Amino acid sequence: MLIAGLDLAAEPKGTAIAVIEWDSKKARLVSLNLGVDDDLALRTALDVEKIGIDCALGWPMEFVAFLNEHQDVGGKPTPFDGGLELRRRLAHRETDRAVREITGKWPLSVSTDRLGMTAIRCAGLLSVFGAYFDVDRSGVGKVVEVYPGAALRHWLVETSGYRNSSIVREELISQLHDLAPWLDLGIYRELMVESCDAFDAAFAALAARASERGLSNAPGPIHLSTAKVEGWIHLPKGALEELL
Secondary structure, three states, X not given: OEEEEEEOOXXXXXXXXXXXXXXXXXXXXEEEEEOOOHHHHHHHXXXXXXXXXXXXXXXXXXXXXXXXXXXXXXXXXXXXXXXXXXXXXXXXXXXXXXXXXXXXXXXXXXXXXXXXXXXXXXXXXXXXHOOOOOEOOOOOEOEEEOOHXXXXXXXXXXXXXXXXXXXXXXXXXXXXXXXXXXXXXXXHHHHHHHOXXXXXXXXXXXXXXXXXXXXXXXXXXXXXXXXXXHOOEOOEOOOHHHHO
């Protein structure tokens, strides 16, 4: 079985994709590419069982409704309080609040942070995917939203500074080897050390595997309809060895 992880950026520069091959006893990183364009992302998605994307798959429903109402300039607008409480509601999706409860950290806001540029690219990519297979933003099916940084903190001990330091990434890869000796990074280990994008893509693939195995915080019945619109971050549960 092939599982992919896509560390998406607004442009091919900064975008990486990893593919891990799985069987019952081992896993092997079989490809890891930088500078990934939409064509390569599509070809990879078609070849794999599941692809984890490190990007918001949608926008907060309340934020979209707010923009639509604000865009209507006909007639007299209804006064409202644009204070902190409203801004917090509009900035985050339901899944962001769930992640905050579990990890203590807020994901980037797709409404108010620079992530929005990447999310627009992601929306276009999902529209292309949808011409070939069903895309369910809640994580059911081939596409799932993942958060490599949170997955990393779940499985490994100390992860701070990994995106800015190759030394930290090398130490984390050593930790990963000790915890998951069945995972063969092969010729791509050095690329994961050199590039934080490559590193995140590999962990996006691991997080996607957790989702595929039912080892993630998939949305429950209360949140499912919202997740199908806004997207839902699947955080891994359990130990690395359970991915086999």
